[in-house]
Amino acid sequence: MQVTDLIQRGIEAKLISIDVERKSILYRALNKKYRLSDPEELVRARAYVTLISEYGYPADQIDIEFPVPHRVPSLTADIVVFKDKARTTPFIVVECKREEASKGELDHAVEQGFGYANSLKAEFMWMTSGIRNDYFKVGNFGGMEREQNREPDIPRHGKADVAAARFTKGGVNGFDLKIVQETDLTRKFKQAHDALWAGGKRNPAEAFDELDKLIFCKIWDERANRKPGEPYDFQVFKNDRDRGDDLKKRIQAIYEQGRARDKEVFQDNIRLSNAELQTVVGYLADTNLSETDLDSKGRAFETFMTGFFRGEFGQYFTPRNIVKFIVDALPITSESAVIDTSCGSGGFLLHALDKVRRQADAMAEDGYFSRDSRQHWKHWHDFAENNLYGIEISEGIARTAKMNMIIHDDGHTNVISHDGLESIETMRQATGNQGFIPGTFDFIITNPPFGSKVKLAEKSYLQNYDLGRKDIDWIDAKMNNVRVVQKDAGNGEVIRLTFTEKNRDQQTTEVLFLEQCHRFLKPGGYMAMVIPDSILTNSSMQYVRNWIEEHWRIVSVVSLPQFAFAANGAGVKSSVLFLKRYDAKTTAAIQRIKEQTQDKLHDAKDGGTALEKLIAEKKLVLKRGDAECQRVDAEVITKAQALSEQGTLTPAIRKALKAEAEAAKAKHMETGVFAQWKADTNDDYNERIENLRETLNDQYLAEVKAEVSDYEIYMAIAEDIGYDATGRPTATNELEAVAAELSRFIAHIETGATRPFV
Structure with missing residues (x-):
């Protein structure tokens, strides 16, 4: 009790x-x-x-x-x-x-x-x-x-x-709004949603969307300027029963204020009847969302929201422990520009805001200012208002992210509803938000959707991605004289790409987000992204790893357990990849080293030249056939020479001899003996060719490694991350220790240390 x-x-x-x-x-x-x-x-x-x-x-x-x-x-x-x-x-x-x-x-x-x-x-x-x-x-x-x-x-x-209205500012001639506990607030959200859902009267997602709008209105109504004793608008008035649309008009007026400020998200009208409005307003009217403890109301909303989206909306969000680990590991401050390119409900943004708010608290404890001062408020609020950015493709979820930010005391201004893979210029023009500028962000913290395919036939912007073009192995490129594509980096530097000009028909979203995040970050900026392990391990993804190597300094790979996202409905084995963006000059230098190394190895007698000779030899041997085929060809030549010496070799006879030999060889090629010879010959040459290719590639990797600056990578395997496969808390969270070590590792990198732990 x-x-x-x-x-x-x-x-x-x-x-x-x-x-x-x-x-x-x-x-x-x-x-x-x-x-x-x-x-x-x-x-x-x-x-x-x-x-x-x-x-x-x-x-x-x-x-x-x-x-x-x-x-x-x-x-x-x-x-x-x-x-x-x-x-x-x-x-x-x-x-x-x-x-x-x-x-x-x-x-x-x-x-x-x-x-x-x-x-x-x-x-x-x-x-x-x-x-x-x-x-x-x-x-x-x-x-x-x-x-x-x-x-x-x-x-x-x-x-x-x-009285005409129950709730008034300060409780003068009425009742003041009350601060509620987390469990009560969670129930209010859930029961208000269920009242709108009405057991199937409307789509659960639509019910959530309508509740979303009303929570916005509730918070904004609390923030409006009022004199003591003046009633709040977000409540049922006595005369609402006589003038049935009055409550709707008051709520709509509040909503229009939000629409004027955030047009790209507030697009739809409130679609509730007068009775439904009265019901939901009844759940929320007495609650002071602005003054209720930040952690309590944040957890209440996240608890309700996570359960709803997972159960009803087919969405899942990054578990709090993983989000906190990523944010804790990075040196984010109030001066940092931070973006989540697929922000969902805003979990990463909220933890970044919380980190800066805690920094303000620490400064207050050190005497820089008091906790209730304007300096304290500005320290974190200016960061929330000006430095936090989020992109979410779903309009409903983007609105949820905004509301989540407002419930946590704001930071919603720069959350937009848009396809995060569209060109950044298109994004800026479509939303009117000029803050989304390439090469300007210090940190990207994100968990992009896994496995979804972006098809060229549906999204033409795929052709504008380097990773949207077909890759080609460097050895094949040299042997087939494939032209290397060059790209102007925009600052006078020319970047050489290892891709053809042929577009892929499709590419996975997680791969494309790697490149889009590179575009957003400034040189030296950090990205932390949850990725499927296939990017790190599958041989078919080698071209992606090559691209990463050329464009990023790999900082850390932290392996998560198989069940990390199981409780949220996803079972893909994943890791957190921490990268630091190279500038265009460094990328071009790495690519130039690779190209020069490729040229040298291809031209070497025991390198590409030897490989070409071996491939040509295989082709010739297979064309000549086995010993029986060669015996038939030799016999034809002998007969032709004899007839020629006798002076009886006519073109017709020569043609007949050749046809006879071809028929004999064709008959022989149908035998099991020939089939076995051909298979053995193919296997022998293929093995020699593959061995030579591997040797050549090993030489290439070794020489590139010797030429490119070496550096350490922080590797960690987290097995206990604070919860089990069902989502129940466990006694240990190894991510906390990993975050502390990784944070120290990054701090050493920032000092210029090539080997931070030496």
Whole structure:
């Protein structure tokens, strides 16, 4: 049992008491005791304390488990508030339900409460689960009315009617917004979503999208300038029942402010009925999202969001432990420009923001400024507003990322909805955000989608990627005299590419994101990317590794366990690749070394020349055939010479002899003997050719390595990463130690040390 602040207040005021073992609760004015094992009892206790401490009703005008007349079988109302101390004139009936109650259960509870209120001739009814609260005026309304008699609140003691609005700035002449706990906020999000989903009335993703919009409106309404006592707009007003569209107009006005600021994400109108708006607003109206503890509201939203997207939307997000490891390992500061090119719900951006916020806290502890000063706020908020960028292809998820950032106190401005593989110039023009500039970012932290194919027939931008062109082995290129493609790097340097001008029909997204991230980073900038291990190990991906070697300084490879993403619905073995971008001059120098080495080895007698001779020899031997084929050819030559010496060799006879020999050879080539010879000969030459190619390639790699500056790479294998295959926490998280070591390794690299740990 969790003792909330409200329950504690009731205990201190001696309104209620809880036994030592926390098994029962006593309502002291009534001398009534009930079991706390009933999940509705704590909800009733909070409602009871609220009626006395916040609404001012005397304890002797309230009863619990009050019998309801004319109900068969005999039933009792959870709470009844009376107008008189004699408890003869019921005024308010309160119906309580457990916090986890479904929408159907709560809707039924409303009907049950109405039945009790009508039987008792009470004027008002309050249905509460602690998470959802519905207020109604029962008197002077038809027995089946459920919308026109909805109220924003119940009357306070001494008042005959309800105030125009319940929640006001500072609680003046009303109630102030309240800070809620993480579990309660998670329930609010989930139950509000379920109310919109309505068991299949609308698509779960559409319901999430609508809730997304309303949470935005809620936060922005809290931030609007108001005088003390002025009501918030994000709540049900008393006159909303008379002018049914008033709530919708207020919410839409708030939403239009967001649309004016973020047009690329706020494209659709709010698509909810008046009744649906009232329901969702009812879940969220009393909560102060701005003041609720940052970690609590962040975890609440992430818990709800992760479960929803994994279960209903077919999406998964990078586990918190992996995100934190990557951000902790990198030297991100408030001055850093940071981008996630496939940001999803914004997890990497949020952890980067949290890192800078913690840096501000540390500076406050060191006396640079106080934690509540504007300097502290500007230190992290300017970073969030100006230095954090995110790209997400899904408009709905991009909106979710923005909301996630706002819930964490902002940083949403530069999150855009766009295809992260489009040209950066196209991206900038389409969204109007001029901050997406090539070669300007210090850090990229990302987990791109794996395995998806970008097809040239569907996305013409594929032809603009180096890795979107077909690769060719350098030995084949030299032997076939394939022209090396040259590309202007844009700064006077010419980069030589190891690709043909032939476009691939398709390429995987993770490979293309490697190149797109290179475009975004400034020289010397760092990228940390979750990649499938196929890029590191598959022989078919050697051309990708070659490209990485030419364009990046490989900093680290951290292997993750097979189950790292299993709990999120993905089972691909993966690693985190840390790279530091070379400048164009360094890339061109590496490529020039490779090309010169290739030329030298190809021209060497025991290198490319020998390989060409061996290939030509194989072709000649196969053309001549085995000993029997050569015997037939020799016999034909002998006959032709004899006939020629006799002077009887005519063109017709020569042709006949040749045809006879070809027929004999063709017949022989159909035999198993010839087939075996051909297979053995092919195998022998292929092995010799392959051995020579391997020798040549080994020489090439050795000479390139000798020419190109050598450096150390931090390698780590993390087996226990703080959770198991089911997502349950474990006692150890090896990534924390790896992050600390890798951070030190990077710090040494930044000092210019070629061998950081020597």
